[in-house]
Amino acid sequence: MSYEFDMIVIGGGAAGLTSAGMAASLGAKTMMIEKARLGGDCTWYGCIPSKILLNKGKEAKIAGRKTNYAEIADALDRIREEVYEDADHPDIFRNMGVDVRTGEATFKDNHTLSIKKENGDVESITARYFLIAAGSRAFVPPIPGLDSTPHHTNHTLFEMKKQPESMIVIGGGPIGSEMAQAFQRLGTQITIVDMGGRILSKDEPELTSIVQDSLERDGVNMQLGSGVTSVSGTDKEVQVVIEKDGSKTTLKAEKLLVATGRIPNADKLNLEAAGVKYTKRGIEVNPKCRTSQRHIYAAGDITGLYQFTHMSEHMAKVAVTNALLKVPMKIDSKHVPWCTFTDPEMAHVGASKKQLDEKGVKYEVYRFPYSKIDRAITDESTEGWIHIYAKKFSGKILGADVCGVHAGEMIGYYALAMRNGVSLKKIADTIFPYPGYALGARRAADQWYIKNQSTTLVKWIRRIFRYRGQLPDLSDPDRIV
Numbered sequence: 374m375s376y377e378f379d380m381i382v383i384g385g386g387a388a389g390l391t392s393a394g395m396a397a398s399l400g401a402k403t404m405m406i407e408k409a410r411l412g413g414d415c416t417w418y419g420c421i422p423s424k425i426l427l428n429k430g431k432e433a434k435i436a437g438r439k440t441n442y443a444e445i446a447d448a449l450d451r452i453r454e455e456v457y458e459d460a461d462h463p464d465i466f467r468n469m470g471v472d473v474r475t476g477e478a479t480f481k482d483n484h485t486l487s488i489k490k491e492n493g494d495v496e497s498i499t500a501r502y503f504l505i506a507a508g509s510r511a512f513v514p515p516i517p518g519l520d521s522t523p524h525h526t527n528h529t530l531f532e533m534k535k536q537p538e539s540m541i542v543i544g545g546g547p548i549g550s551e552m553a554q555a556f557q558r559l560g561t562q563i564t565i566v567d568m569g570g571r572i573l574s575k576d577e578p579e580l581t582s583i584v585q586d587s588l589e590r591d592g593v594n595m596q597l598g599s600g601v602t603s604v605s606g607t608d609k610e611v612q613v614v615i616e617k618d619g620s621k622t623t624l625k626a627e628k629l630l631v632a633t634g635r636i637p638n639a640d641k642l643n644l645e646a647a648g649v650k651y652t653k654r655g656i657e658v659n660p661k662c663r664t665s666q667r668h669i670y671a672a673g674d675i676t677g678l679y680q681f682t683h684m685s686e687h688m689a690k691v692a693v694t695n696a697l698l699k700v701p702m703k704i705d706s707k708h709v710p711w712c713t714f715t716d717p718e719m720a721h722v723g724a725s726k727k728q729l730d731e732k733g734v735k736y737e738v739y740r741f742p743y744s745k746i747d748r749a750i751t752d753e754s755t756e757g758w759i760h761i762y763a764k765k766f767s768g769k770i771l772g773a774d775v776c777g778v779h780a781g782e783m784i785g786y787y788a789l790a791m792r793n794g795v796s797l798k799k800i801a802d803t804i805f806p807y808p809g810y811a812l813g814a815r816r817a818a819d820q821w822y823i824k825n826q827s828t829t830l831v832k833w834i835r836r837i838f839r840y841r842g843q844l845p846d847l848s849d850p851d852r853i854v
């Protein structure tokens with residue numbers, strides 16, 4: 374049977390843009406269908422606007438004054454538009470040979486899509502392969518009263534034209550924590566409510582406490598270990614009833630932000646007609662990003678596996694390589710980095726300490742404080758730590774946590790090292806420029822030498838070469854040098 378297209382990509386976010394561009398560059402007749410504007414969550418409602426606000430918050434903190442929110446709202450529009458023009462605009466993809474269409478796609482059968490255009494017309498299009506990259510939306514929990522109470526999610530937050538005096542943020546995950554700090558620094562009184570006892574529950578508690586302290590110092594009111602029992606209010610004021618240890622308190626604020634996770638858009642695509650299996654957690658894919666239908670692939674947030682732009686791009690690459698090149702490629706689930714861009718940043722890659730402990734893996738923890746990184750000292754940003762989990766003798770890195778300035782950049786070194794089998798010994802032997810933050814990565818790796826330096830060995834060196842110096846005290850393997 375002949376199909377109109379070799380590959381149709383549904384959704385023009387991070388996963389869709391990457392896959393459409395790659396498919397076209399491999400010579401496949403490719404269509405990309407997007408129901409809104411190309412760019413997806415990252416450009417319009419996620420990474421980009423959140424980082425703009427974090428930067429504006431930091432500027433406001435340094436300047437020590439409340440900022441003009443109208444200017445910030447303008448910056449949000451202007452910078453998002455710049456990113457769109459530079460990387461997401463349909464012409465960029467048309468120039469690559471992609472047929473870019475606006476419309477909402479649903480499956481009619483396993484090789485046919487129905488596309489509903491803006492004017493209401495419906496068109497049917499067939500393809501040999503499909504790549505579903507339709508993303509996710511904010512999960513709004515079934516809290517009594519929330520449906521009828523005005524609230525923001527990431528979809529509406531960045532469109533606000535007036536800065537609220539106060540805002541309650543439900544959820545202390547990466548989105549809630551980043552937005553809490555940004556708005557607090559801009560002058561909005563923030564309260565974070567979270568059922569867990571700490572923020573950033575997926576990260577290492579020893580380090581997230583540093584981020585939590587920083588937010589508290591900025592003035593964020595933390596209501597942790599507290600469940601929300603009901604919500605009510607109007608456009609002018611919301612009331613949030615929380616319960617902690619059996620006692621209830623009513624919090625009040627001008628606005629409410631719900632940041633309680635994401636839900637994949639898998640239920641919106643009539644996947645039943647195509648025989649593609651999915652659950653509430655997303656479209657089921659194997660490590661090659663293939664769905665239950667051999668010719669249909671899925672990548673990005675729609676799979677519910679990861680919720681990062683870089684993983685959407687990685688999965689898109691995996692899916693297109695398998696679908697169009699027939700070269701087996703799997704999702705690299707061992708070296709997934711992430712970063713929450715609060716100040717200080719909290720970043721991670723690979724296995725966590727908890728996962729290693731649960732699996733009974735033998736490893737050493739190599740710790741290095743930011744207070745010993747000269748560049749952090751000159752920048753007066755000495756808060757933070759590098760923790761590396763690695764094998765004792767080989768120095769093979771199993772995972773790393775970095776909390777501090779530029780942690781999002783630092784974690785990239787460990788991702789690169791892990792992916793390419795670069796041990797701590799090799800990092801320690803690499804020359805990094807002084808006084809960069811990257812030198813901190815080398816000095817953290819030096820800890821591997823320190824932990825492996827034995828008194829017996831030094832005694833032998835002294836004896837062989839007849840050295841006469843005092844034997845250093847090597848008894849504490851965790852000493853920082």
Ligand SMILES: Cc1cc2nc3c(=O)[nH]c(=O)nc-3n(C[C@H](O)[C@H](O)[C@H](O)COP(=O)(O)OP(=O)(O)OC[C@H]3O[C@@H](n4cnc5c(N)ncnc54)[C@H](O)[C@@H]3O)c2cc1C
Pocket residue numbers: 383384385386387388389406407408409410411412413414415416418419420421423476477478479506507508509527548638641642672673674675679680681682683684685714
């Ligand atoms: C506030 C916030 C901050 C974030 N910060 C970061 C960060 O710092 N770093 C990071 O890595 N990640 C971050 N993320 C996550 C990141 O934005 C997502 O992981 C990423 O955008 C997912 O890309 P995607 O292509 O899977 O989906 P999306 O970007 O959501 O793209 C899906 C696209 O499909 C379209 N679509 C949906 N259904 C249909 C249909 N039926 N027909 C046609 N089109 C359809 C949608 O309109 C959308 O454009 C953040 C997310 C949020 C919400």
